[in-house]
Amino acid sequence: MKKASYKLLLIQPPVQDFYDTPIRLQPLGLAYLKAIVRRELPDFEVTIKDFHHGRGRRPIPLPKELGYLKAYYAYPDKSPFCSFYHYYHFGASFDEIAAEVAAEQPDIVGISSLFSAYSREVIRCAEAIRQVCPATILVGGSHVSAAPENVLRHKCVDFVIRGEGERPLVEFLRAWKDGGDYAEVPNLGLKREGEIVLTPMAANYSIDDLPLPDFSDFPPERYVFERRPLCTIVTSRGCPHHCAFCSVHLTFGATYRRRSNEAILEEIALRYAQGYRVFDFEDDNLTVRTAEMKALCEQLITRFPEGDAQFLAMNGLSYHSLDQELLGLMKRAGFTHLNLSLVTAESGIRRQANRPHSFAQYLEIVRFSALFGFKIVSYHIFGLPDERLESMLDSLAINAELPVLIGASLFYMTPNMPMASSFAEMTEEDIFKARLTAMAHETPYVRRDDLFTLFVTARILDFLKGLRFSTPSISFTDALEAAEQNGGRAALGAVLLRRLFDEKVLYAAVGKRFEAIHRFNAELFFRFWARLHFIGTQNGGLITLMS
Incomplete structure (x- = not known):
């Protein structure tokens, strides 16, 4: 006999790493799933639990696979150039998660697995839940889209969904409710x-047919930017570019789809009425349709009081589709920050990476x-x-002289990204190391010490770039x-830079003493300088620097 109602619990799991991003953590994908299930299957009660954000952090032992990093992240450095030291668990413990899930008594638990490096945490959640709860466990997200068998081989995972999840989840829930004939459910594992x-892949709902994401489980004050409530929005799915180091097409397919400006404005107006004042566009390519983006900015200028609403694009912008007119409109609309993806100034490497970007345009x-x-x-x-x-x-030298901060990203391979086809199949350990902090990918041209030195050098440059002074220019000596x-x-940074230039050694500030950072290659730094x-x-x- 069928139940009158069913309970679906959607989970954002914790992560373990040296650092965590304090913003961009609102689980937008889960909010879309909640909205579509509520529309299509009203006999399902849907709840989202964010076990990552706002659940604290605690140091945990460094995994053995990352033991080599102790030589690099050697000190609890308090200087402005510090890298990392403690390895943390960010979010609720697995025991806490299991207890909270058991208390909810769900029929089905859906766990989000976005990043390959954190897929172990997803499995740990599933294992803990399976110990205390008989619910069906379903996993989806970008990592599943890239490596479905890798996730599904675990005994604690019953099903996975690949690609965009709205239609597959609805069809899965219908089949589950009717007794489990899953042959016609698309994107299922x-x-x-x-x-x-693995069942065949199929198209999702039309992007404008998707309901607005359901944020009812998130109070506006939970996710903030500069102390103001922040919410995430997407105007599109997919990207028309096919950069060799990007795996977005494994989730969203090869077709770029954009919502109508009317739908986007309706969503922003709703969130504004709910108390949100900062809106982060998380598109993979926000401005690719330049004319439509210009029209959206013009409407934002008209609809919202100047200075009251703030707009961001923290997932980054492709400068390929920007121009002076659009930048001016974005500024008037309330955009304050630009995150540009240079990747490299080297034209040959850009061609290899399949990036259609001109450095002159950058x-x-x-x-x-x-x-x-x-x-x-x-x-x-x-x-x-x-x-x-x-x-x-x-x-790096080009950007050092430009009025930009430098976001240093150390390359890592992810499962089935286009570039990965030229390398051996990734092992479990490789997948675990698919993160910036691991510095895992050495090449014949660049070793780990080089990567570490470049990363710290970028932090030194950003320290200098953040200094303020009253004159248009200042000498390096006067700046210090x-x-x-x-x-x-700021004073500590100046002292350490003086010692670097005097002694050719970079020091970490550990309490009241200085410790030499041995893996920092001073010769490489001065070759750059x-x-x-x-x-x-x-x-x-x-x-200005002395010649």
């Missing part, structure tokens, strides 16, 4: 007589963005498989003196 079976976009007063972060990838060290130094006068971490004529600060000033 299941076990049949001990064998893994320089133009940075110049216009600075004129409009945006706070700009430019993201590099250090360690791409075929890029030489000298090329990375050149790219001004930093010392400011006290605190010799390329510079000046440093461009984030607010448009110049720090």
Whole structure:
């Protein structure tokens, strides 16, 4: 006999790493799933539990696979150039998760597995839940789309969903409710007589047919940016580019789809009425349809009071689709920050990575963005498989002189990304190391010490780029003196830089003592420094260097 109602519990799991991103953690994908199930299957009660954000952190032992990192993350460094030290569990413990899930008494538990490096935490959640709860356990998300068999082989996982999840989840719940004939459920992974079976992929609902994500489990004050309530939005799914280091197509397919401006504005207006004031667009390519984005900005300018609503695109923007007019409209609409994905200035590596981006256009976009007063972060990838060290130094030197902060990303492989086809199949350990902090991917041209030195050098540059002074330019010596006068971490940074230049050694600040960072390659740092004529600060000033 069928039940009158059923309970679906959707979970955002904790993560374990050296650091956590304090924003961009609102589980938007789960909110879309809740909304579609409530519309299509009203006999299902759906609850989202975020076991990651707002659940604290605690140090845990460093996994043995990452033991080599002790030589790099050696000290609890309090300097402005610090890298990492403690390895943490961010979020609720697995025992707490199991207890809370058991108390909910769900029929089905859906767990989000977004990042391959954190798939172990997903399995630990499933194992803990299985010990205390008889619910069916279903896993979906980007990692599942990339490596479904890897997830489904675990005994504690009953089903997986690949690709976009709305239609597959609805069809799965219908089949589950009717007794378990899953042959017609698209995008599903299941076990049949001990064998893994993957059903064919099929199209999702039309993007404009999707209901607005259901945020009813999230109070607005839970997710904040600069102390104001933040919510995430997407205007599109997919990306028309096919960069070799990106695996977004494994989840969203090869077709780019954009929502209508009317639907986007309706969602922003609803969130504004709910108390949100910061709106983060998490598109993989927000501005690719330039004319439509310009029209959206014009409507945002009209609809919302100046300075009241703030717009961000923290997932990054492709400068390929930006121009001066769009930047001006974005600024007037309330965009304050620009995260640009440079990757590399080397044209040959860009071609290999299948990026249709012009470096001349990048320089133009940075110049216009600075004129409009945006706070700009430019993201590099250090360690791409075929890029030489000298090329990375050149790219870093170019951005050192521009009015941008530098977002240093150390290359890592993820399962079935296009670039991965040229390498051996990833092992479980490789998947676990698919994270920036692991510095796992060495090449014939770049070793781990080089990657570490580039990462710390970017932090040194960002320290200098963040200094403020009253004149258009200042000498490096005077900049350090001004930093010392400011006290605190600024003064500490100045002291450490003086010692670096005097002794050719970078020190960590550990309590009241200094400890040499042995893996920092001072010779490489000074080889880079010799390329510079000046440093461009984030607010448009110049720090001039001695020749």
